[in-house]
Amino acid sequence: MRKTALLFLIAISFSACSAHKKVVHTNRPNYPSAAPVVSNTRAHDNNEKIKQQRQEPTGGFVTYTTQQYVDRFKAIAIQEMNLYGIPASITLAQGLFESGTGNGDLARYANNHFGIKCNSEWHGQSYFKDDDQVNDCFRVYNNPEESFRDHSEFLKRKRYAHLFELDKNDYQGWAQGLKDAGYATNPKYPQLIINIIQKYGLDVYDRPENEAQKVKREDRVLTEINENIGKATKDSIIGAAPVNKTYTVTTGDTLYNISRRFGLTVDDLKALNNMADNNIKIGQTLVIAR
Template sequence: MIKKTILLLFMIFVASCNAHQSVVRTTKPDPRKSERPVVQRVKKPIYRPSSSVRKSVAITQKDTPTTGSFSNATEILEATTRVKVTTKMVLDYIEKYKEVAKDNMLKTGIPSSITLGQAILESGAGTGPLSVQANNHFGIKCHKEWTGPSIKYTDDEENECFRKYDDPSQSFKDHSYFLTSRPRYAELFEFQKDDYRSWAYGLKAAGYATDRQYPDKLIALIEKYQLNKFDAEVLGKDFVPTRTVVSKPIAYSDDVQKYTVVKGDSLYSISKKFNISIEDLKKKNNLNDNTLALGQSIIVK
């Protein structure tokens, strides 16, 4: 009896000791279940276009498209980036913004053909990064007077400040204000409102673009898509579709050199072609204004 009692007490003592021992975990807790998720920032690579890419265009489709009939041929438009667009995409862009360009022409005197041509060229018909991300269709930088929203983009330099708009139409309006408010563009407004050729060369002469071929590329877009028809609509004139015209041979005499005026010529374009000032052209030809007629013979030397 005594042995049974001692054994029972011993068993109770052992059980009591085990009850106070700590529990040892054999697996570690998953920190992902107990901690907040970590948000990782991914730095996007910045595209750095070369200086030769900016503001240039290559035309690959020679046929003149119309609204009702067009080709799906592609063009390479190079603004702040190199983008490939179809003829239909360009026509859709023109249809979307032609009224904005015409309205700006009424208010500022800038040919709608010039506005639309520059917009197509510099925004990649609305597909370029600045036009998509900032509704900036003309690559207008902030400049010191800008107090509105902006976006950083690498163009001539890394992380430059470009204006950001709520709507693309604001970009068109700002572009018109940019040209009308800068003294260096004042001479442009002496040209006829439908003289898109002089405007194109004038923009280059005023320092708008560094690309030497900028005027020719702008004119090529205007004539391919017949953008000058919108100038005629604003001015209430009959529109004559543009055709490629080959200049007549220059006639020479002993010490007088003459040039025959063809469609699209202006005093400004002729002055640049023969390296003579507009005033000298007027004096040599007894001209009272800048008006020229097709087939007119102009003394250029």
């Protein structure tokens, strides 16, 4: 009888302990972290070291307004768009949102403008900040350009591949697609990004002057010259120069940046070349006009 009662008490104690175990729920799958948990002391000491390394000679940091941030990083966003096919408006809006207009701790001390966390592939410096968990580990970059490049590389993952099939100016599709692919868990994330783009007119940077536009501008200049001096017409001048209707793929080319260069859509370019997918290779000759 005593033995039975003892077993009963042990079972009750075990159940009570199990009921009070803490359950941890993660709700941000976009930047999985494989970094170990660190103590508050270690995190503080590490961050102080990073801050000392990054401290400006004047003892302070530039405080950006929204327009100053856009002016500072728009060229980088356009460069990443031409190399990777990500709309510059999306990159700028995400940078503004994630970095607190470049004024947040991660942007100032870690040059991290997109909140990218450490993982098993990261071997650089780290900055610790409470996020999904206490003292989450974030990547530290040598300069903002490295952060923008890492953001582009991150979006080249398979889960985001369908976004690169969207029209080059479809920033709304990109914003929604990022959410659908698990980039962010906030259900309002697409509208937040879209609102930033529309409020500050960031979509203008999705249409930078490309080679086709330069040709049109030069044609207009030629026409004005011909009209003013009464010499050969525009058609006779242009007719003397053969039109190159093909393009040879070089290092760093994508269907997206080639299509932008010649005023086409990706679908137009694929149709001209009877392509079933977006794969191209260096040295390949593409038809860019009929």
